[in-house]
Amino acid sequence: MIALSHISKAFGRNQVLQDISLNVNRGEVVVILGPSGSGKTTLLRCVNYLEKPGSGQIAVGDFQVDCSRARRGDVLQLRRKTAMVFQQYNLFRHKTALENVMEALLVVKKLPAAEARKRSIALLEKVGLGAKLDEYPSRLSGGQQQRVGIARALALEPEVILFDEPTSALDPELVGEVLEVIRAIAREGITMIVVTHEMGFARDVANRVVFMDGGVIVEEGTPDEVFQHPKEERTKQFLRRITPEANYSI
Amino acid sequence: MIALSHISKAFGRNQVLQDISLNVNRGEVVVILGPSGSGKTTLLRCVNYLEKPGSGQIAVGDFQVDCSRARRGDVLQLRRKTAMVFQQYNLFRHKTALENVMEALLVVKKLPAAEARKRSIALLEKVGLGAKLDEYPSRLSGGQQQRVGIARALALEPEVILFDEPTSALDPELVGEVLEVIRAIAREGITMIVVTHEMGFARDVANRVVFMDGGVIVEEGTPDEVFQHPKEERTKQFLRRITPEANYSI
Amino acid sequence: GTNSEPAAQASGSDAAAAGGKATKIVVGTGTGFPQVCFIDENGKLTGFDVELLRKIDELLPQYEFEFQTMDFGNLLLSLETDKIDLVAHVMEKNPEREEKYAFNSEPYAHWRNRIVVAKDNDSIQSLDDLQGKKVLTSATSAEAQILENYNKENNKKINIVYQSGQANDTVSQVVSGRVDATIAADFVLPIIDPQSQLKQTGPELTSDDVLYVLRKDDADEKALSDAIDGAITDLKEDGTLSALSTEWLGSDVTGDHAE
Amino acid sequence: MGAPFDIGYVFSFLPKLLDTLGVTLLIVAGSLLTGIVAGFLVALPRMYKIPVLRTLSGVYLSFFRGTPILIQLFLFYYGLPEILKLVGLDLTRAPVMFFVILTYGLHTGAYAAEMIRASVEAVDRGQVEAAYAAGMTPYQAFSRIILPQALGIAVPVFSNLVIALLKDTSLAFTLGVMEMTGKAQTLGTLTQHFIETYIALAFIYLIISFTLEKMLLAAERRLTRHENREDKRESIFRLKKRGSYRTVLADINIGKGGGA
Amino acid sequence: MQLDPSFIWTAFWQLLGAIPTTLSITAVSVLAGFVIGAATAMLRMYRVPVLAQIASAYVTFIRGTPMLTHLLIIYFGLPMIIDGLAEHFGWSFRSVSIPMIGFAYISFSITAGAYMSEVVRAGILAVDRGQVEAAQSVGMTTFQSLRRIVFPQALAAALPNLANSVIGMLHGSTLAFAVSVVDINAKAQIVASTNWKFFEAYLAAALIFWGLTVLIERVAALIEKRVGAYNRGGVV
């Protein structure tokens, strides 16, 4: 479904991604883990070209782009095949929850308003926000905002959804509700790449866990393999630091 | 060490704290838990009078204040017996790490500069920041900033330190380093009240856990009592929501 | 006059300074009227009005004149609010002004207003010919008064265009045809139009004395006025006045009185 | 419009105009001082919400920001002495410069008050709380924590203010102060080379405002050096991170939009 | 001097007649200025070679010099250029056909343009980068995301500054009398000159300007409330 081959990316002299290749099959859920600054966000943003990779190929479904000579139309098509859920939600601030979801349907898919409206309402109900259709983002809690973000991503019926730490800006209590929604989507068989530090979630939902550090993929495997029996020393070290809680059983 | 009796506080018509009484013994570590909006922050801020309670008494050590007729000097004295570590660090932005720690020593304790400097350096080294003395906060990571915040609090040699969600603004990876520092302080026998959602930390360090909701203390006891055998339905419900991860053993 | 300071408060006379306790008189004048009151290339306030006052100052040891310059439009207001004691800006006496202000009685020049048009314009001979035409003038001037009076009597026929004086563009406005005419005194025209692109036309519209303007009903001002009258008479008699006029205005405009 | 254009005049006018630069700068400096004092007096009741006084400063602000400086000049020069006469104070013959500086000062004061209030309020509330929590008195917290930070925030606004003031001084000649614009007019009248004088005039103003701006920018850099991060990401659309109060005020232009 | 309160009232009524002139100068300069400003801001933000430098120089020059000098330079310089060109190319158009108020329109639009460019720029910069990225991530084109996401938010952010600029131009229009355009302030002088009650007339003018300014502020606040409705409210 997604095939990244030999993706490299540098900001100035800072080489952030080094020759990364990654394949994600249809319906697969891949969780990316790694210390801060390891390039997780950058990798995700390269997939839908919010960041222009220096070199490499990106394929989503049957559509392939060579990064060294991607044209405008290619980028647009790539973006329409993928959707992204941001850490800071990035809802359109001047539009209500409903309008946020409708926006792309109207502008990008050119659906008639009534149709777009119907579909958007259905999606918002699905994420449990049927009662908040006409609220502006500034009046929604973080968890609610993130769920609108997810509904917005789903509206385009993308082949792939990319999540960049979708719960890390949330209060601990709100994390659960968002993860629950993502879990439900995963069950529907949508292909997803999720950057997250929620170990429980990763274990539960991911088909594969990818551990990145310093712009390269250090290790990948099933959650069991990576969490219980990490092969690389760097992985072990990272897991120790990120899950100190695991020592205390509650 | 700390004795709060019948503290009430309202913002306009919103009664945020209702007749709260709480005693903390010398050297004790108390963790306050509770859903968002339950009044945890407000309670903490009442202890050092950043929020003026509507009524009640506050005693820290042998110094007692009646909130209905506290005078300026009382407030100042109360504040000098306590120190606070903020969720958003609140380091003085125009001062370096070292200056942040020195500031109160110079201004409040009126120490000579050389002496203040020596003590501040020692404290910063203790929290592992000996190498960052001359950096401005904007150039420190969140975890580093919070550690400076802790050093600043320690500098005044307060009888009590108050922590308001000291790690919730940090990246998951940085949480550990700050908790480690707090743990070390706890071992030194300093009295502390900590608002936090870090269950593992609470279990490990707290002598007592207090669960608040709706401006009242719902339940309190040892970590074991509150986490494993909560008596109140509201506590159980809250614990279920905040620790969904506990279902997955890693 | 002793000094060449750049303007605002140029002090008046050595005579007074020598004479000890002289009353200070603040004279209000402008800087935008070449040859009459203006600042020369050395930055010195000078001109017919200014130099004449310096001469008068010399004759009056009891007074010491000090010049203060401002926009023409603010002179009378400044007089009224006590900012200055005397307005010297070739002020013409007319009934409207007389109502509110006092004038000294010995004129030091004579003012004959006529219509001024572009040199090649022969269609205008009288105010009546200006009906429906644009006529340039500056607010608070005596010429504006003539036009406003005409309009009052004839129900607004002349299109009055007011200028602030800041752009100094009278000649170019008339020559270019932006306005059809303006009104100016005989001796003023050569000053503002050294290249003779304009001409005077028609009969004299007004013929009035040029005098200093003072506050009304004010004993000190009355004394000043009388003293100045005496000095002017002296200067007329010894020929200084007509010499000054010739020097600055090109001809002697000080001779006759209003009919 | 007089004589044909001759660039030579522009250069010959420059030194003559510069003669009066002192007067212009005197007005700017005098008004700035007056303005900052007035600004504080007006801002304090608004910041501390003192009843009555707060309403009065509101009216003050509204008036000075609501009417053109040109009209304010007239009203103060001619009107103020008349009012003061009623209380037995005769300022009629005070030098014009006094009224000019007073008017520009009060005018600037209105903008300065908003500058002061906005910069103090832009300092993160947490900074004060941290100071209080450490046991500082309100005065210590204000002078050691708020003020140094507010200064840095205020500089860009202050810079706008100074330059607006500089440009506004070009109206003082209407009351007869022989500053640069007044001088330019007399030069124009004398030589009939108007456009050349005004080009020379504009050039001088440009140089001064440019210099002032650069100096204040340097001051700002120094006062906010604690905000400098190593990695400055350049982009048209800036990523707003929480916490930096610079972003709060960076785009506020409390200054004036036009000329007078 | 004796204040004649009744004349303030009389003058007030006469001055009302000059309001259209003042407002038309303000409106034209603000509208034209906005177009110029938006174009200038775009050139600078997208760093169009050469043009961006010219735009910067324009903004620096205008913001560094008094509005009165702009007016006078245009008034004296523009006819020189136009008539020179007309003669050279044999056009029949001459600068005389430009009405005096035209110079005010042209010059003040140029002035306003520079200030507006900063307003527009600040407005656009105030839009969170995440908004653009979100728009791009759902597949909008650059133009679509500018029009539907960036501009509406930029407008809301720019409104207070925009109001400041409008007020600045309103007050600046008093300078137009330098080229014989009779605005409220000039009218005050003229009205007063018939009976020498200047102070009363200026007071009346001040009142009108004050009223207009407060009106503009109110309207701006009202618009801001509507356009920026999304900004208010509780959480986050």
Ligand SMILES: Nc1ncnc2c1ncn2[C@@H]1O[C@H](COP(=O)(O)OP(=O)(O)OP(=O)(O)O)[C@@H](O)[C@H]1O
């Ligand atoms: N626009 C940019 N310009 C310059 N450097 C950048 C940019 N974006 C990211 N970087 C740098 O690239 C590196 C990787 O950043 P990235 O955001 O991908 O890390 P991450 O793994 O997502 O970290 P985190 O867990 O903190 O989100 C970092 O060193 C960062 O400073």
Ligand SMILES: Nc1ncnc2c1ncn2[C@@H]1O[C@H](COP(=O)(O)OP(=O)(O)OP(=O)(O)O)[C@@H](O)[C@H]1O
């Ligand atoms: N300054 C204030 N003015 C008005 N209401 C306030 C103020 N501070 C807090 N509140 C209200 O008081 C209640 C308790 O707030 P508080 O911050 O103490 O809760 P909390 O338990 O710390 O929540 P959280 O976990 O979200 O930090 C909330 O309803 C809040 O809206």
Ligand SMILES: [Mg+2]
């Ligand atoms: Mg990231």
Ligand SMILES: [Mg+2]
């Ligand atoms: Mg809280």
